[in-house]
Amino acid sequence: MNIIKRNGEEVEFDGEKIVAAVLKANREVTEGSRMTEEEIRVLENHVEDHCNEMTRAMNVEEIQDQVEDEIMKAGKYELARKYITYRYKRALVRKSNTTDDKILSLISFKNEDVKQENSNKNPVLASTQRDYMAGEVSKDLARRFFMPADIMDANDKGIIHVHDLDYVSQQIHNCDLVNLEDMLQNGTVISETLIEKPHSFRTACNIATQIIAQVASSQYGGQSITLSHLVPFVDVSRQNYRKAVRKELEAENISATDEQINAIAEMRVRKEIKDGVQVIQYQVITLMTTNGQAPFVTVFMYLDEVPEGQTREDLALVIEEMLKQRMTGVKNEKGVFITPAFPKLIYVLDEDNVTEGSKYWYLTELAAKCTAKRMVPDYISAKIMKELKGDVYPCMGCRSFLTPDKEGLGENGKHKYYGRFNQGVCTINLVDVACSSGRDEDKFWKILDERLDLCKRALMCRHERLIGTPSDVAPLLWQYGALARLKKGETIDKMLFNNYSTISLGYAGICEMTRYMKGCSHTQEPGTSFALEVMQHLNDKCNEWKEETNISFSLYGTPLESTTYEFSKKLQRRFGIIEGVTDKNYITNSYHVHVTENIDAFAKLKFESQFQELSPGGAISYVEVPNMNNNIDAVLSVMQYIYNNIMYAELNTKSDYCQVCGYEGEIQIVKDDETGKLVWECPCCHNRNQDKMNVARRTCGYIGTQFWNQGRTQEIKERVLHL
Secondary structure, rough: OOOOOOOOOEEEOOHHHHHHHHHHHHHOOOOHHHHHHEEEEEHHHHHHHHHHHOOEEHHHHHHHHHHHHHHHHHHOOHHHHHHHHHHHHHHHHHHOOOHHHHHHHHHOOEEHHHOOOOOOOOOOOOOHHHHHHHHHHHHHHHHHHHHHHHHHHHHHHHHHOOOOOOHHHOOOOOOEEEEHHHHHHOOOEEOOOOOOOOOOOHHHHHHHHHHHHHHOOHHHHHHHHEEOOOOOHHHHHHHHHHHHHHHHHOOOOOOOHHHHHHHHHHHHHHHHHHHHHHHHHHHHHHOOOOOOOOEEEEEEHHHHHOOOOOOHHHHHHHHHHHHHHHHHOEEOOOOHHHOOOOOEEEEEOOOOOOOOOOOOOOHHHHHHHHHHHHHHEEEEHHHHHHHHHHHOOOOOOOOEEOOOOOOOHHHOOOOOOOEEEEEEEEOOOOHHHHHHHOHHHHHHHHHHHHHHHHHHHHHHHHHHHHHHOOOOHOOOHHHOOOOOOOOOOOOHHHOOOOOOHHHHHHHHEEHHHHEEEEEEEOOOHHHOOOOHHHHHHHHHHHHHHHHHOOEEEEEEEEOOOOHHHHHHHHHHHHOOOOOOOOOOOOOOOOOOOOOOOOOOOOHHHHHHHHHHHOOOEEOOOOEEOOOOOEEEEEEEEHHHHHHHHHHHHEOOOOEEEOOOOOOEEEOEEEOOOOOEEEEEEOOOOOOOOOOEEEEEOOOOOEEOOOOOOOOHHOOOHEEEEOO
């Protein structure tokens, strides 16, 4: 049995340390208040039994809480006070230096929390370690200078979660919609080098990947680009090839008609599209940003984003090639094609591609085959998005959506989305609100408002860190077109108000909150009505804050990755094990139906659509499906259902590979008998070495790999199929 030390290192449980600590407190109390050595041994056994009952490694603080409880149960109150005092004094000593231990555990590869903090970051790499080390210093600064003590206390207790605390001290923001159109058409500057308008599609793709890398190094969230900003350069290449072919034929005294010249040029255009798309796919995967991971980038594929005619036909060619290459996959170190995590792809379903016989149905069929094999693309319904938002535009990364532009922020009053961004996120733990209320609904609403006030203040701290930020901190973003064309020395302040950027109130655990308060799932009455009432209340608060501040607060369905485990551990520590509420090592993301609940794909999507409508700042739904490679018709049926019923959804399949035996299929999650941990195991050769397998699972709207924490791993293991 292992435990987690304060510095994040996982070590074997040592009951003698409990015995020694209680003996030390024993010596400081009167004889009648002491515990005998036999009683202390019994206490230690009880604590050890409790730890063994848990399906995860407990941390030191939780174990010390158990020791306190056992001393109190024995009626040794004076001894309990001494033990509590001892803990307090030790905590004061530790607070004198809050970063050294964690940094030392990072560079010695012993910090288990960091190892599993992000499934797409390798903590062994020097660049990742450098980012994490800087993050520990930044967290320390944030705690001591930038964030109020009560907000940090709520964060530490799991009452709220201040996202990306390791970036609070810097004047950087969360997610972006990158304005590639401005940068490619009008030129940009990268690393003080002028990049002029490209003269070919391939060059435009190459510049785009450089921009993606630079943007990723200047903020800390996701970013999205659209293929419609790249596609005008297809015709630039076409015209170049027509001239070149004509010149080549004339040099050889070969006569040819315009049609023949154009046909040869078109073959070269197709080859260049293939090369350009390959540049995007391989560059994004192989680029390493300053935070030690590939850029978290989403590629948007929307045919109607460009006018009908040659440009739309060219966009169809690019989308087709993007889907074909993604379906092929990329080669791992063994030379086997596997599913890459990025770029995330979004395919928009609309009237011209969603029904059999529609003009671009062939692309939708290709998208379905790609989804069945590689889990992407994800799908946006133009029909539903227009109903909910009025416009069709991509999210900023995996799910964060900008507030609709009803005022016309662009030139000549046009609606503007590219070049806008998100300032930051703070998430409320709704399960903790419920458990803190003791099922008293009046108390629930009172506590909810108190916690929401904490979230608002935390978000305002994030906002205030951005006030006064000079454009010089990230020239590519603020001066050279990715987000704006501000002057040197000019601040970004005007972009923080008036609906230009968003700031997000996240929420988690609608499912468990409802189970606690109503005794049933939020898919059943009275749970559904209660859950929707809570969602509406969160929206009302965001609107209230927006009126007060002129800042675009928006409700965001948080994609918990490591935090799902952290929230669960802290709920168990505060409230114990409550069946159906805190008895898992994870809590449910946003409004999602619980992963263990039996519900069919269509019912799930229909049910969750009403919650997406109330989550305007970001939301995505999914259905868990088996291997669909031989049932593309079923995939297409789900896609058509998405078009008619829900704004944004995805299908989760399995796509794994064992590097030891060459098995391709589903790598299993099993319990290790020795450690009690959940581990990944090849069902063929029983390989458990995570470094010798390729696992791809959707976790938070994006694809991750096998390096998840125990909470997320349990959640993945317990997922039921919806189709």
